[in-house]
Amino acid sequence: MPEFITQWLDQHEIFNTLTILHYWDGLVTTVQLTFLSLIVGLIVAVPLALLRASGKWYLSGPVWLYTYLFRGTPLLIQLYIIYYGIAQVPGIQDTFWWVIFSEPFYPALLAFTLNTAAYTTEIIRGAITSTPRGEIEAAKAYGMSWWQRTRRIVLPSASRRCVQAYANEVIFMLHASAIASVVTIIDLTGAARDIYSRYYAPFEAFIAVALIYMALTFTLVYGFRRLERHLLRHQRPVGQA
Amino acid sequence: MLDLRGYGPSLMEGALVTIQLAFMSLALALTLGLLGATAKLSGSRVMRYGATAYTTVIRGVPDLVMMLLLFYGGQVTINALSDYLYDAHNIDFFYQFNPFISGVLTIGLIFGAYMTETFRGAFLAVDKGQIEAARAYGFTRWHAFRRVMLPQMLRHALPGLGNNWQVLLKTTALVSIIGLTDMVRIAEQAAKSERAPFLFFIPVALVYLALTAGSELFIRWLDKRANAGVAREG
Numbered sequence: 001m002p003e004f005i006t007q008w009l010d011q012h013e014i015f016n017t018l019t020i021l022h023y024w025d026g027l028v029t030t031v032q033l034t035f036l037s038l039i040v041g042l043i044v045a046v047p048l049a050l051l052r053a054s055g056k057w058y059l060s061g062p063v064w065l066y067t068y069l070f071r072g073t074p075l076l077i078q079l080y081i082i083y084y085g086i087a088q089v090p091g092i093q094d095t096f097w098w099v100i101f102s103e104p105f106y107p108a109l110l111a112f113t114l115n116t117a118a119y120t121t122e123i124i125r126g127a128i129t130s131t132p133r134g135e136i137e138a139a140k141a142y143g144m145s146w147w148q149r150t151r152r153i154v155l156p157s158a159s160r161r162c163v164q165a166y167a168n169e170v171i172f173m174l175h176a177s178a179i180a181s182v183v184t185i186i187d188l189t190g191a192a193r194d195i196y197s198r199y200y201a202p203f204e205a206f207i208a209v210a211l212i213y214m215a216l217t218f219t220l221v222y223g224f225r226r227l228e229r230h231l232l233r234h235q236r237p238v239g240q241a
Numbered sequence: 242m243l244d245l246r247g248y249g250p251s252l253m254e255g256a257l258v259t260i261q262l263a264f265m266s267l268a269l270a271l272t273l274g275l276l277g278a279t280a281k282l283s284g285s286r287v288m289r290y291g292a293t294a295y296t297t298v299i300r301g302v303p304d305l306v307m308m309l310l311l312f313y314g315g316q317v318t319i320n321a322l323s324d325y326l327y328d329a330h331n332i333d334f335f336y337q338f339n340p341f342i343s344g345v346l347t348i349g350l351i352f353g354a355y356m357t358e359t360f361r362g363a364f365l366a367v368d369k370g371q372i373e374a375a376r377a378y379g380f381t382r383w384h385a386f387r388r389v390m391l392p393q394m395l396r397h398a399l400p401g402l403g404n405n406w407q408v409l410l411k412t413t414a415l416v417s418i419i420g421l422t423d424m425v426r427i428a429e430q431a432a433k434s435e436r437a438p439f440l441f442f443i444p445v446a447l448v449y450l451a452l453t454a455g456s457e458l459f460i461r462w463l464d465k466r467a468n469a470g471v472a473r474e475g
Contacts, residue, residue, distance in 0.1 A: 210310065
């Protein structure tokens, strides 16, 4: 680090090297929690969305119930049920799962993943059901099987249509991950709460963390906008870059 | 029958607190949303930039961080103010910032930003000629707004309003974190002391589910009413 920064850090009452490191650890935890749950959630959501869009009640019904329950209740309650509830599962404390779930990180990861998978399922379902009929009819006319149509036509076409809604979900998840701090996880918000209670400096502690969240948010917004432009480049008028 | 081990009545009270919180926040959010949308569509550059800054900041920061900032920061500010008043003017004044007020302020402020976007879009969706016609008939600006703009604008705003309300309802759970004794906090305390998380959290989840499901029906009914005079497409 340049000398003037280290000097400033050494002198500053609140933003000294220790607090900056604490924020850094928080940032790492927030990013891990958010992106791990988003990635797993997305992987789970694609098959669920296909079931949900299948048109058969015994396939779409259970998925509908799952998304309805998780979208109709606050994430905080879901987190509490999983965090406090997992210790109550009979016998779990004797198995190796307990090694994983006795740490708050993993129950929180599970809660976030289930939550984002529910929202993502509905986003993808919306995109799948709005696939133009002609695209599917053309695929059928070419003799493609259901799986070939889905893999070659429906999913690529749907993925373009859900970028915007999914970008919102990603940002929602980043912000929602702040509640991890209530189950003693030191994420960004947790770090800010520590620094607040240590120095009794609410403005410094929380405004600093708000700025970090804003930077993350707007980087993501920018990235998704680029991605959307890239995916929809075939729809741009001829001659425009 | 469900045995809540004596926590039933306080959970009920907590549910009422949640509902009050939601409605008061909604009222604030609607007010801020209308003001924000008016500012965004106004001719004044300062107002437009101000409203844009407001919606941008709110969208970038998590609800919980905003709430913590307002709750703890608000208390520090008020303490500093009361110290100053005592030292300078010998006025003895103390105010304990309470979680309910902080909750209403934060949720209202956050959803005011989302409402601003909803209302802005809805205002733009109303044909300009409507207002011009009203003005030509001698309506005052206020009358043209209330009688012509508002009823037509609401039709376009309803889907967005409904969505915002559903999210707002679920956000109220966060206020338990700063110490409001709503149903979430009571359930948490009960779950801890009785070591029965499912017994207390699942009924609370069901109350939220009932609230969101009920709202959905109500919004659908409102939407039907608001669109009564409009021919459906297709």
